[in-house]
Amino acid sequence: MKIIISPAKKMKENTDDFPADKLPQFWEEAEKLCEEIRKLSFEEARALWKCNEKLARLNFNRFAQMELKRAAAPALLAYEGLQYQHMAPVVFTREAAAYAESHLRILSGFYGVLRPFDRVTPYRLEMQAALQVGDKRNLYEFWGEKLYQAVLDEDRTIVNLASKEYSRAVEKYLQPEDRFITIVFGELQDGAVKQKGTFAKMARGEMVRYMAENQIGKLERLREFNVLGYGYAEEYSGEREWVFLRKAGTC
Numbered sequence: 001m002k003i004i005i006s007p008a009k010k011m012k013e014n015t016d017d018f019p020a021d022k023l024p025q026f027w028e029e030a031e032k033l034c035e036e037i038r039k040l041s042f043e044e045a046r047a048l049w050k051c052n053e054k055l056a057r058l059n060f061n062r063f064a065q066m067e068l069k070r071a072a073a074p075a076l077l078a079y080e081g082l083q084y085q086h087m088a089p090v091v092f093t094r095e096a097a098a099y100a101e102s103h104l105r106i107l108s109g110f111y112g113v114l115r116p117f118d119r120v121t122p123y124r125l126e127m128q129a130a131l132q133v134g135d136k137r138n139l140y141e142f143w144g145e146k147l148y149q150a151v152l153d154e155d156r157t158i159v160n161l162a163s164k165e166y167s168r169a170v171e172k173y174l175q176p177e178d179r180f181i182t183i184v185f186g187e188l189q190d191g192a193v194k195q196k197g198t199f200a201k202m203a204r205g206e207m208v209r210y211m212a213e214n215q216i217g218k219l220e221r222l223r224e225f226n227v228l229g230y231g232y233a234e235e236y237s238g239e240r241e242w243v244f245l246r247k248a249g250t251c
Contacts, residue, residue: 001217002104002151002159005107005161009081011078012073012122013073013122024118025112025118029143029146031068032133034066049125062122074119075114075118076100077089077090079106082205086205087208092212092213097212100212109125109126109129109139125139127140145173151170157180158170158179159181159211182242183222183242184241206227222242223242
């Protein structure tokens with residue numbers, strides 16, 4: 001079983017808490033993307049990133065100075081944001097960290113697929129960024145089937161905790177024998193399930209932590225997840241989508 005999650009836009013250097021001992025699987029592809037971004041003017045790069053001037057300048061300089069082989073921050077600790085805060089990998093036990101390394105994969109527009117303790121450097125490149133690389137019109141075409149193949153293991157089961165922007169890079173290539181379960185965290189509004197981004201991000205991180213701390217090996221045990229007021233809602237769930245509902249007003 002593999003668990004897929006999205007990266008976060010904001011990143012930091014963290015080399016103190018856990019060692020990062022491997023280069024990412026697709027670091028050579030990341031080198032190609034780095035070269036393409038270095039060809040851009042500052043204004044072109046800013047348009048690609050769709051961010052303010054301060055953030056654009058920060059990332060423009062990052063790419064100009066980037067040395068991928070010298071990166072030292074473990075991926076799981078390099079990303080910031082609600083999902084990663086609630087995952088709290090910095091307090092993982094050794095067993096939880098080993099579980100994450102075996103089962104968790106971070107999808108990335110720049111690195112493709114990351115294991116938790118792959119060595120990374122801060123960057124900005126969302127999967128939906130309109131970066132053309134050779135005859136590939138965008139990053140979905142650039143990565144093609146590679147991400148799907150990288151997250152597939154022998155039991156062909158994938159727990160999808162990624163946003164649609166990232167999960168579509170895998171979902172497009174699914175085969176009939178694959179089991180791909182998308183987890184939806186929502187609330188009932190007028191009889192319909194509605195997701196709220198902030199709470200969904202928090203819950204995704206909590207579910208990863210729950211799986212790591214409890215060494216979840218059987219998919220069905222995910223239905224026992226009950227954090228932040230969420231509980232499994234069988235009546236709204238299906239074969240490929242498991243819904244967890246949160247009571248309105250729950251903190």
